[in-house]
Amino acid sequence: MVKRVLMTGAAGGIGTRLRSLLQGVYPELRLSDLRQPPDLAPHERFVAADLARMEEVEAAVDGVDGIIHLGGHSVEGPWETILQANIIGCYNVFEAARRKGVERVVFASSNHTIGFYRRYRRIDADRKVRPDSRYGVSKAFGEALGAMYADKYGLRVTCIRIGNVDDKPVDLRRLSIWIKPEDLVQLIRIGLEHPELRYEVLWGVSDNERGWWDNSRAYALGYRPTGRAEAFRDEALAGQAKLPPDPIADMFQGGPFCSEEFRGDPSQVSD
Secondary structure, three states, rough: OEEEEEEOOOOHHHHHHHHHHHOOOOOOOEEEOOOOOOOOOOOOEEEEOOOOHHHHHHHHHHOOEEEEEEOOOOOOOOHHHHHHHHHHHHHHHHHHHHHHHOOOOEEEEEEHOOOOEEEOEOOOOOOOOOOOOHHHHHHEEEEEEHHHHHHHHEEEEEEEEEEEEEEOOOOOOOOHHEHHHHHHHHHHHHHHHHHOOOEEEEEEEOOOOOOOEEOOHHOOOOOOOOOHHHHHHHHHHHHHHHHOOOOOHHHOOOOHHHHHHHOOOOHHHHO
């Protein structure tokens, strides 16, 4: 039974949203980040940690039953930034979990692990990764690392390829990849609580009519999303009309992460 849960990256945008939604779900929610979030609740405890420092990560992990790993650099950035926060930091979280006997890790992966698939392709989580950025590469690394820790050391690991967490989708691409915050909580709880789970890669997406990803495995594990992106269609399309043209972004599932620094020939990107 999961009682103490550590959330890394608790001061970030997703962490801030999830804190209120997880209130009352677990007796103790331990929060970790470089800076303390405001307004700690009675069931929350903050432990400062730089993910690139193993000793600090071990202190944050000590005594918890499960980890929600949101921490790291959340957008594209220079390699050294990605390396420290998302590669070394991710390794430190999994290794600290192993050393401290933590049973479950839910890893916040990303749709940017597969960003260079074209938008008309519907894919499942078994397709090979097609990262669209250094950030996407770091998330593919985290998924592979989680698989190794599950197979070799027996951790129960869930990787959630998050689309876009927000109150509503705000453009055309997000009509396909949006996830309602409450639906993300469902997936996290599956990762922390499902008795048969060993290693899974699930799509962090709501029930979106225009969705690109086959999330049947999540449904088999009990996922029942309540978000419907199409309910916000008119607002999202109006938002799309205000965006500048970006033909490379509009071609691929990763959107502007694909077009940023793109110097290739799009016709040579395999279908």
